[in-house]
Amino acid sequence: MAFAGLDLTGRKALVTGAARGIGATLAVGLAQAGADVAVCDLGSDESWEGLANTVWRIRNEGKVGIAVDLDVQEVEEIRPTIRQVERDLGGLDILVNNAGIRRRAPALEVTEEDWDAVMDTNLKGAFFCAQAAARLMIPQGYGRIINVASQFALVGAANRAAYCASKGGLLNLTRALSLEWARYGITVNAIGPGPTLTPGVLEAEELEAAFADAGRGGLSRDEELLVKMPLGRRMDPEELVGAAIYLASESAGATTGQMLVVDGGWTAM
Numbered sequence: 001m002a003f004a005g006l007d008l009t010g011r012k013a014l015v016t017g018a019a020r021g022i023g024a025t026l027a028v029g030l031a032q033a034g035a036d037v038a039v040c041d042l043g044s045d046e047s048w049e050g051l052a053n054t055v056w057r058i059r060n061e062g063k064v065g066i067a068v069d070l071d072v073q074e075v076e077e078i079r080p081t082i083r084q085v086e087r088d089l090g091g092l093d094i095l096v097n098n099a100g101i102r103r104r105a106p107a108l109e110v111t112e113e114d115w116d117a118v119m120d121t122n123l124k125g126a127f128f129c130a131q132a133a134a135r136l137m138i139p140q141g142y143g144r145i146i147n148v149a150s151q152f153a154l155v156g157a158a159n160r161a162a163y164c165a166s167k168g169g170l171l172n173l174t175r176a177l178s179l180e181w182a183r184y185g186i187t188v189n190a191i192g193p194g195p196t197l198t199p200g201v202l203e204a205e206e207l208e209a210a211f212a213d214a215g216r217g218g219l220s221r222d223e224e225l226l227v228k229m230p231l232g233r234r235m236d237p238e239e240l241v242g243a244a245i246y247l248a249s250e251s252a253g254a255t256t257g258q259m260l261v262v263d264g265g266w267t268a269m
């Protein structure tokens with residue numbers, strides 16, 4: 001018999017950045033655990049195509065799936081869009097702040113535009129989505145907010161100054177919000193994925209190949225994974241789903257302000 005504490009039947013979730021990669025996989029995973037799921041992403045044709053596919057997979061699980069256009073950098077759009085999602089789904093219990101970008105570059109070459117784009121998406125966008133969701137969750141006395149951070153919230157990495165700063169900030173934001181909202185039955189936690197095979201990672205690695213020093217002490221990416229990650233390989237997004245279901249569930253009611261690190265052992269050393 002399945003453990004009822006992890007059953008998300010009747011719960012309503014929103015996953016940001018869910019046209020592809022980790023967001024798409026987590027959205028489908030929440031539906032497999034029983035939730036109705038709204039997904040959002042940028043308004044580009046490519047994003048809409050990805051969202052349509054994610055929604056199709058959610059509906060295949062027999063759950064309600066809705067796609068909305070939300071660029072989390074557009075703070076003015078966040079509150080009305082999340083309210084609309086709540087109306088369309090008939091509630092909002094779970095928010096997964098997954099939308100994130102990476103702009104890899106040596107620190108000396110990072111531009112203000114790169115810095116702002118990374119911070120505005122990974123940190124500011126996540127904060128204002130959490131704020132908008134909490135406004136709806138507080139009156140109902142229940143909520144689960146999950147921020148997709150990174151193992152780079154805990155340790156640094158070359159060529160990722162802004163990214164590391166944004167994820168470190170997101171982890172401490174998680175702790176700060178958890179303190180404010182625990183009294184309303186809202187938990188705020190993070191997931192800390194390690195290297196995971198997604199379209200975004202493959203694009204970034206292709207660009208990084210052009211840097212004279214990738215910051216790996218002369219190691220290739222595959223050699224670095226063997227040295228730094230006991231698992232010895234990139235993870236599959238599916239390997240993050242169980243963590244998300246737990247943090248989204250009633251079972252996690254006493255887990256708040258934490259990051260569940262799923263990084264193949266990267267930060268164990």
Ligand SMILES: NC(=O)c1ccc[n+]([C@@H]2O[C@H](COP(=O)([O-])OP(=O)(O)OC[C@H]3O[C@@H](n4cnc5c(N)ncnc54)[C@H](O)[C@@H]3O)[C@@H](O)[C@H]2O)c1
Binds near residue numbers: 022023040098148151
């Ligand atoms: N893949 C990894 O190795 C890894 C490791 C640690 C953390 N993460 C984090 O996981 C999350 C997802 O990463 P991924 O690898 O699946 O990336 P990805 O690039 O494959 O997918 C990210 C999705 O977010 C969307 N997005 C980007 N900016 C957005 C915005 N402003 N508003 C709404 N949507 C936006 C993109 O369009 C895309 O669909 C990110 O927060 C990332 O930092 C990934």
